[in-house]
Amino acid sequence: MARLDWKQGRFSETHEINEIADALRGTQSAWGDQVEWYHFLRDASRMDDIYDEGAHVGRVYDGPTPIPVLHVAHTEGMSDDTPQGFYVNDALQITASYEQLTRAGMTWLDRETPAYLKDRLVYDGRVFRVTAINIVGQVRQRDVIVGIEATQCKPDELVGDYQFAQWAQMRW
Secondary structure (H helix, E strand, O other), X not given: OOOOOOOOOOOXXXXXXXXXHHHHHHHHHHHOEEEEEEEEOOOOOOEOOOOOOEOOOOOOEEEEEEEEEOEEEEEEEEEEEEOOEXXXXXXXXXXXXXXXXXXOOOOOOOOOHHHHOOOEEEEXXXXXXXXXXXXXXXXXXXXXXXXXXXXXXXXXXXXXXHHHHHHXXXXX
Protein backbone atom coordinates (compact mmCIF):
# COMPACT_ATOMS: atom_id res chain seq x y z
CA MET A 1 0.00 0.00 0.00
CA ALA A 2 1.08 3.56 -0.65
CA ARG A 3 1.74 5.94 2.20
CA LEU A 4 -1.15 8.21 3.06
CA ASP A 5 0.92 11.11 4.36
CA TRP A 6 3.00 13.68 2.45
CA LYS A 7 6.06 11.46 2.23
CA GLN A 8 6.62 9.31 -0.83
CA GLY A 9 6.36 5.59 -0.27
CA ARG A 10 7.74 2.75 -2.36
CA PHE A 11 4.65 2.54 -4.52
CA SER A 12 3.31 5.21 -6.85
CA GLU A 13 -0.35 5.81 -7.62
CA THR A 14 0.19 4.17 -11.02
CA HIS A 15 1.45 1.05 -9.26
CA GLU A 16 -1.60 1.05 -6.97
CA ILE A 17 -4.04 1.51 -9.86
CA ASN A 18 -2.38 -1.34 -11.76
CA GLU A 19 -2.69 -3.55 -8.67
CA ILE A 20 -6.39 -2.63 -8.36
CA ALA A 21 -6.94 -3.39 -12.07
CA ASP A 22 -5.25 -6.80 -11.68
CA ALA A 23 -7.42 -7.60 -8.66
CA LEU A 24 -10.59 -6.54 -10.50
CA ARG A 25 -9.65 -8.72 -13.49
CA GLY A 26 -9.18 -11.66 -11.13
CA THR A 27 -12.50 -10.99 -9.42
CA GLN A 28 -14.28 -10.71 -12.76
CA SER A 29 -12.82 -13.95 -14.08
CA ALA A 30 -13.75 -15.84 -10.90
CA TRP A 31 -17.17 -14.39 -10.06
CA GLY A 32 -18.00 -11.84 -12.74
CA ASP A 33 -20.49 -11.84 -15.55
CA GLN A 34 -20.63 -10.75 -19.18
CA VAL A 35 -22.92 -8.64 -21.36
CA GLU A 36 -23.07 -8.34 -25.14
CA TRP A 37 -22.56 -4.68 -26.12
CA TYR A 38 -23.74 -3.09 -29.38
CA HIS A 39 -22.34 0.37 -30.18
CA PHE A 40 -24.64 2.70 -32.16
CA LEU A 41 -23.23 3.80 -35.54
CA ARG A 42 -24.88 7.15 -36.26
CA ASP A 43 -23.42 7.61 -39.76
CA ALA A 44 -24.53 4.18 -40.99
CA SER A 45 -28.06 4.44 -39.53
CA ARG A 46 -31.18 5.80 -41.22
CA MET A 47 -33.87 7.24 -38.97
CA ASP A 48 -37.41 8.43 -39.65
CA ASP A 49 -37.45 12.24 -39.65
CA ILE A 50 -40.43 12.46 -37.32
CA TYR A 51 -40.67 9.35 -35.14
CA ASP A 52 -36.99 8.57 -34.40
CA GLU A 53 -37.54 5.00 -35.55
CA GLY A 54 -35.41 3.02 -37.93
CA ALA A 55 -36.20 3.57 -41.62
CA HIS A 56 -34.70 1.79 -44.65
CA VAL A 57 -31.61 0.18 -43.05
CA GLY A 58 -32.76 1.30 -39.58
CA ARG A 59 -30.46 1.78 -36.65
CA VAL A 60 -27.11 0.11 -37.23
CA TYR A 61 -24.92 -1.13 -34.41
CA ASP A 62 -21.38 -2.44 -34.24
CA GLY A 63 -21.23 -5.65 -32.29
CA PRO A 64 -21.85 -7.69 -30.39
CA THR A 65 -18.77 -7.15 -28.27
CA PRO A 66 -18.53 -9.34 -25.16
CA ILE A 67 -17.90 -7.06 -22.18
CA PRO A 68 -16.64 -8.62 -18.94
CA VAL A 69 -18.31 -7.02 -15.92
CA LEU A 70 -17.95 -7.40 -12.19
CA HIS A 71 -21.65 -7.58 -11.34
CA VAL A 72 -25.05 -7.30 -13.01
CA ALA A 73 -28.24 -6.60 -11.06
CA HIS A 74 -31.23 -7.50 -13.23
CA THR A 75 -34.42 -6.08 -11.71
CA GLU A 76 -37.41 -7.87 -13.20
CA GLY A 77 -40.67 -6.15 -13.97
CA MET A 78 -40.51 -2.66 -12.59
CA SER A 79 -44.03 -1.49 -13.34
CA ASP A 80 -45.35 1.91 -14.32
CA ASP A 81 -49.07 2.58 -14.22
CA THR A 82 -49.35 5.17 -16.98
CA PRO A 83 -52.48 6.75 -18.47
CA GLN A 84 -51.98 4.45 -21.46
CA GLY A 85 -52.04 1.37 -19.24
CA PHE A 86 -49.91 -0.90 -17.10
CA TYR A 87 -46.33 -1.06 -18.43
CA VAL A 88 -43.75 -3.52 -17.09
CA ASN A 89 -40.08 -2.85 -17.74
CA ASP A 90 -36.88 -4.57 -16.58
CA ALA A 91 -33.81 -2.64 -15.49
CA LEU A 92 -30.08 -3.42 -15.31
CA GLN A 93 -27.42 -2.01 -13.05
CA ILE A 94 -23.92 -3.02 -14.12
CA THR A 95 -20.66 -2.59 -12.24
CA ALA A 96 -17.54 -2.85 -14.40
CA SER A 97 -13.84 -2.19 -14.29
CA TYR A 98 -12.87 0.93 -16.25
CA GLU A 99 -9.73 -0.81 -17.47
CA GLN A 100 -11.71 -3.74 -18.91
CA LEU A 101 -14.15 -1.40 -20.64
CA THR A 102 -11.32 0.49 -22.31
CA ARG A 103 -9.75 -2.83 -23.39
CA ALA A 104 -13.08 -3.66 -25.06
CA GLY A 105 -12.86 -0.47 -27.12
CA MET A 106 -14.73 2.06 -24.99
CA THR A 107 -11.78 4.44 -24.91
CA TRP A 108 -13.74 7.71 -24.63
CA LEU A 109 -16.00 6.52 -21.83
CA ASP A 110 -14.90 9.12 -19.29
CA ARG A 111 -14.89 12.11 -21.68
CA GLU A 112 -17.60 11.37 -24.23
CA THR A 113 -20.28 9.58 -22.22
CA PRO A 114 -23.16 10.71 -24.52
CA ALA A 115 -21.52 8.77 -27.37
CA TYR A 116 -22.49 5.56 -25.53
CA LEU A 117 -26.03 6.48 -24.45
CA LYS A 118 -27.63 5.22 -27.69
CA ASP A 119 -25.94 1.85 -27.34
CA ARG A 120 -27.75 -1.39 -26.70
CA LEU A 121 -26.76 -4.46 -24.77
CA VAL A 122 -28.12 -7.96 -24.47
CA TYR A 123 -28.30 -9.76 -21.15
CA ASP A 124 -30.41 -12.70 -20.02
CA GLY A 125 -32.03 -12.99 -23.46
CA ARG A 126 -33.32 -9.41 -23.44
CA VAL A 127 -32.28 -6.19 -25.16
CA PHE A 128 -31.54 -3.13 -23.02
CA ARG A 129 -30.92 0.53 -23.86
CA VAL A 130 -28.11 2.28 -21.98
CA THR A 131 -29.55 5.18 -19.97
CA ALA A 132 -26.67 6.31 -17.74
CA ILE A 133 -22.94 5.80 -17.28
CA ASN A 134 -21.33 6.94 -14.04
CA ILE A 135 -17.78 6.82 -12.77
CA VAL A 136 -18.28 5.43 -9.25
CA GLY A 137 -14.68 4.77 -8.20
CA GLN A 138 -11.52 6.82 -8.67
CA VAL A 139 -7.99 7.02 -7.32
CA ARG A 140 -6.63 10.56 -7.63
CA GLN A 141 -9.03 11.37 -10.48
CA ARG A 142 -8.13 8.22 -12.40
CA ASP A 143 -11.19 6.11 -13.10
CA VAL A 144 -11.34 2.61 -11.66
CA ILE A 145 -15.01 1.50 -11.37
CA VAL A 146 -17.89 2.33 -13.72
CA GLY A 147 -21.62 1.99 -13.09
CA ILE A 148 -23.90 1.50 -16.10
CA GLU A 149 -27.70 1.67 -15.99
CA ALA A 150 -29.96 0.31 -18.69
CA THR A 151 -33.66 -0.22 -19.31
CA GLN A 152 -35.32 -2.96 -21.32
CA CYS A 153 -36.34 -2.35 -24.92
CA LYS A 154 -39.75 -3.80 -25.70
CA PRO A 155 -40.37 -5.56 -29.03
CA ASP A 156 -42.25 -2.57 -30.46
CA GLU A 157 -39.18 -0.39 -29.80
CA LEU A 158 -37.02 -2.75 -31.89
CA VAL A 159 -39.09 -2.51 -35.08
CA GLY A 160 -36.85 -1.47 -37.94
CA ASP A 161 -33.66 -2.42 -36.09
CA TYR A 162 -32.72 -5.42 -38.20
CA GLN A 163 -29.89 -6.56 -35.92
CA PHE A 164 -32.47 -7.09 -33.18
CA ALA A 165 -35.18 -8.67 -35.35
CA GLN A 166 -35.19 -11.92 -33.35
CA TRP A 167 -36.01 -9.98 -30.15
CA ALA A 168 -38.65 -7.87 -31.92
CA GLN A 169 -40.66 -11.09 -32.44
CA MET A 170 -40.67 -12.02 -28.74
CA ARG A 171 -43.56 -11.31 -26.41
CA TRP A 172 -42.67 -10.65 -22.80
